[in-house]
Amino acid sequence: MFVGMIVGGTLVLLVVLFLIVTYNTLVRLRQRVQNAWSQVDVQLKRRYDLIPNLVNAVKGYAQHEKETLDRVTQARNMAIAAGSVAEQARAENMLSGALKSLFVVAEAYPELKANTNFLQLQTELSDTESKIAFARQFYNDTVQNFNTEIELFPANLVAGMLGFAMVDYFTLREEAEARQNVQVTF
Structure with missing residues (x-):
């Protein structure tokens, strides 16, 4: 009976240790995902800050191109207001x-x-586009690690019980665009 209590206590201790280690791993990975997204967000903000200056520079020379300038401004405002990764x-x-x-x-x-x-401005935007691409890649790599951990057995049991959910990747919608580098040429 004493041996049974020791075995039972050991099993309970092992389960508790497993839950603690798994929970801490998931929290650490979730924090990495949030950090990676904040890096993407920093680079996107830099891009958004450059765009009005760029539009103003073009506006001085191309005043009759108002529609194009308005589209850029509207797209920038929509990007700033986006809530989720998909948006x-x-x-x-x-x-x-x-x-x-x-x-x-x-x-x-x-x-x-x-x-x-x-x-x-063109050079700064080009540099920013490169930084955005790197930040997106880092974010998606971090999301992959997090999502993989959530799906692996037995961590998936703990993740499900504790409310950890899969995170969306930051992907481009059109495959053709996803395979092209953003280039600014003059």
Whole structure:
């Protein structure tokens, strides 16, 4: 009877230790996902801050291109207001398309392409796009680790009991766009 109590106590202790270790692992991974998203968010904010300056630089040269400039501004505002990862991905797709249109418009203005302020903004935006791509990749890698841990047995039992849920990846909607680098050329 004493041996049975020791075995039972040991089993209970092992289960409790397993629950603690699994819970702590899931919390650590969830925090990494949140940190990774905040890194994406920082880079997106930098991009959003650059866009009004870029629009103003183009506006001075291309005043009759109001529709394109308005689309860029509207897409930026939608991206800023996006709530979920899926909404953010959709808004970023729209913003990327609007920025491409803006740069196509800028191609028609040689004096704009030679403007040092515009060239500096173009360089900063290109650098920011690279940082966004890296931050997205880091976020998605972190999400993969978290989601994998949630799905693995027996951690999936603990995750289900404690309310840990799968996290969405930050993906581009169109496959063709996902395979292209964002390029700003003049």
